Amino acid sequence: MDVITGMGWYHADDGGPIGDAFPMRIPAEAQVPGTLEELRARCHAHPGSFVWIGLFEPTREELAEASEAFGLDQLLVDDAANPSQRAKFEFGDDGTVFVLLKLLDYLPGTSDVETGQVAVFIGPWYAVTVRHGTIGDLKGVRARIEGSPNLRAHGPFAVLYGVIDSAVDAYVVVMDEVSDDIAEVENEVFSDDSQGMSPQRIYNLKRENQEVRRAVAPLIVPAHMFVNHDFDGIPTGLRHYFRDIGEHILRVGDAVDTADNLLLTLLMASTALQDLQQNRDMRKISAWVAIAAVPTALAAIYGMNFDSMPELHQPWGYPAVLVVMASACILLFRAFKRSGWL
Secondary structure, eight states, X not given: OOEESEEEEEOSSXXXXXXXXXXXXXXXXXXXXXXXXXXXXXXXXXXXXXXXXXXXXXXXXXXXXXXHHHTOOHHHHHHHHOTTOOOEEEEOTTSOEEXXXXXXXXXXXXXXXXXXXXEEEEOSSEEEEEEESSSOOOHHHHHHHHTOHXXXXXXXXXXXXXXXXXXXXXXXXXXXXXXXXXXHHHHHHTSTTOOOOOHHHHHHHHHHHHHHHHHXXXXXXXXXXXXXXXXXXXXXXXXXXXHHHHHHHHHHHHHHHHHHHHHHXXXXXXXXXXXXXXXXXXXXXXXXXXXXXXXXXXXXXXXXXXXXXXXXXXXXXXXXXXXXXXXXXXXXHHHHHXXXXX
């Protein structure tokens, strides 16, 4: 096995990483399978202890080695190898658990939501995590478990809780940031001097909100089960922790739905404001065209070079026509101004 980001043996009273807990490459000649057998024996000798192996973007061959070492279900291993897999929870009849989560991170500079993925295999004496993407580093989860005998006392489920809790906390942060961006757009759209805004930013926010929805939507049903304590496979001492996770997931799910509806409303409002502004511009153009049409028509008539035209040979005829033109333009201007066209 070439890539292991962390390997550790944990017990309620002791335990910690084996070797370097930071991302590293362990070549095949490092006798990893032998180390795993040693850890398995240690777990059997110390009831309640467990092993946590962390893999980062492993190849299918490396996952096959992990599958063989821990007896993992091949279909679930294939899901863990696919970075585009949908989030899911699966509880096996033999007490094993498989959880696949989408990881989210917010990029303030571009207001983009970056995604990753982590899969967690839980067995009687092991926890195996498979992570794809640069976000969602699990060193903080490891440190939390290593510093908490209460969590370690729950065995591999402590890893499951730590990973889910870390991912869901990130969901809350990302959704709060997206909500702040939506509030900023809302203020721009409905400001007093607003003339509408380009739909591009609203579309971008809808896309980022959709990224959060893809991560959270598959977790809504498990979240209700966490809140209602309907997951019998979860240790009793951890159920209130999972209930807290479920409540956070439901909160993010509600925020995603609210944001999606609000963005649709903002898009419609922005488009309507742009249409209204275009109508205002067209009315102004039409009003000025109508004003200009009067002198144009009079000038065209007197430019026909006929001999018998009103006041053609009078010395005051030319000024009189100019006065008529000016008076007509002023009257039309006042009429359009009063009606709101100008």
